[in-house]
Amino acid sequence: MTAADLLGGAILAALVLYALLGGADFGGGIWDLLATGPRKRAQRELVEHAISPIWEANHVWLILVIVLLFTAFPKAFAAISITLFVPLVLLLFGIVLRGAAFTFRTYDTPEDRVQVRWGLVFSASSVLAPVVLGVIVGAIASGRLAGPPEGVDPLAWLAPFPLAVGFFAAALFAFLAATYLAVEARDALREDFRRRAIGAGAAVFLAAALAGVLSWYDAPLVFAGLLRRGFSLPLHVATAVAAVTAFAALFRRRYRLARAAAAAQVTLIVLGWGASQYPYLVVPGLTLATASAPRATQVAVLWALAAGAIFLFPALYLLFRVFKGERPFSVLDRRPAPGPRGEG
């Protein structure tokens, strides 16, 4: 295991956490857009209540990924920045509009018209950002960014497989968010998010099937990772177990278990992506080794990561402990407690 492998692992771990936290955050925005029925307003309020204190921290994971990429694998950062210029700019627009609109809505007048307008900007950009993020991942994995960056078509990413991954990402994040929100909601509202989680779970399945089929001719490494590599079968079995557990728990109204299973499913999917394109960082041009910074830098960054982690994880635990109840990550539901909603 080289320093480059360790840093590749750190980037993948940061991406997993970004998917689990930032992804759910995008998913919350998607449910804001899709709020319907008699409890439309309550659904939106729950989303806002759930993400307000934590959304800024949730999105620092993306910054960490970017910083690690340009520090440890500068060639990959340059290649991705050049070939994926257009989707990256779209992603930035999504991120800026989403964060700004969410905050502006909180501090603007409570007047309905104003709130609806900001809500629309927030929720529309919550759909845009994960779709584009998925497209970027799909484009990197598919090997479409081949050749010298200068010669690459700036619209090479606009193809069926990356787009399918984009929709897959949005569905996955919506699914994840619905399972989280079902834990935080009560009564009828909880039922709303339970049904949404089941629906989104079905959408995840369809989008995954579509992306899988498209990968057959569009992303050979991913396709091989899905079927032929040594880790393929155990990974599939584990992901399937997580998915089935999530569905079963949702049907049986075991909300915390469903949330944990959904999170495990997302984790396995991201890890599976990483494993299938290993040792490539940008398929097929750059591997972890060929994109690497000098070893002195990589070692120094690993130390910095270790030191940062000692501080970061307790702080994150405190954040979730304060806002998500006494047992923020527990998989067991307690007997229903009296009270309107929320974890206290």
Place this chain on the structure above:
Amino acid sequence: MNDLLAARWLFGTSLAFHIVFAAVGVAMPLFMVLAEWRFRRTGAPAYLELAKRWAKGTAILFAVGAVSGTVISFELGLLWPRFMEFAGPIIGMPFSLEGFAFFAEAIFLGIYLYGWGRVGPRLHLASGVVVAASGAASAFFVTLANAWMNVPAGFAVLHGAASDVQPLVAMFPPGWAHEVVHVLLSSYVATGFAVAGIHALFLLRDPANAFHRGALRVALGVGAVAALLQPISGDFSARQVAATQPVKLAALEGQFRTERGAPLRVGGLPDVEARETRLALEIPYGLSLLAFHDPRAEVRGLEAFPRENWPNVRNVHLAFQAMVGLGSALALVALAYLYHRLRGKPLPRLLLRAVLVTSPFGFLALEAGWLVTEWGRQPFTIRDVMRTADAVTPVGNIAVPFVAFTILYLFLAAMVIVLLRRQIAKSPPASEVGAPAPAEGAL
């Protein structure tokens, strides 16, 4: 507009926008914590109300700072991929550490903003302290990266790529300390005076208002001390720049000829064709004295360097004059304020008016100072190592994202102003913040 120019405009616009929110992110949490701390000590309800209102302002400004900072981190690669490919491994350390500082800011700001009544008073105040400290740490680390671009160190160049990288040497390049101190102080000055100006406006209408008096005391207290330290830090900076970046010094002073006993120019317009700076008030020996602490010291003029390595002398000189002029005005106001405060005298209306008039000066000086250091390093992005023209992306049509981001930033700036105005439009009623303070006694 060619792509290099468009890329420079886009990056410059993004930074000029972000830098305001970044400076606020450094200073505002400190003000908010000081207000809460005073409330916990004195029990005066005005300070609690102040901490809560400042926290709301901080929330709005921090969110815009967070998203505009995300844009910058991507734009480093989108616009300057060759620069990042070369420099990423060398200056990645401060950026990585800045990432953790940013995590701390985001986590504890969440606890601070939404934790009133949810966490104990000690944890709440401590969260605010962490936000203030990590805001300063973020600025510290990012400025280290900029200091490296000005005075690159800790690597060798082999076949166009960096080799022998020593991350810790690169992290603290020669002269890092002056730039870091200058930037941190500028954040406190700019934010302190901007906030003080708002409260001075209310105090001019309602001089006894305890809420606004407390606010002015905290914001201007910090801002004024920083404004007085800033000229000292500036002197330190000038000497460092003279030693490590002679071209920048010559440009910012409009010094074309190499001479002993060089004069200090106040104002003036450099004429690059004629190679002289016209209309300046010249203080004999001033520059040699300031830059080298020796009236007979030789100052190398722009002539001593190849013409193609000169920055835009007129822009650099004018930005520098603006920064020094604005900073001097702030230092004078700061001196008058601290004189009254330490003597326990009431603030005269004239001084409140001066605070009001100078309230935007800090941010203007901060932007001007940033322009001095960035324009002054041109045509290089890494001084003497990589030209900006060689760093730029091969992707074309950069004018399109430039226009799009400019519209986006104008919209965000307008919305921030509208929302902040709404937050501060009304003073809290006296019933909430206690009786008006007695008119005598210091603010």
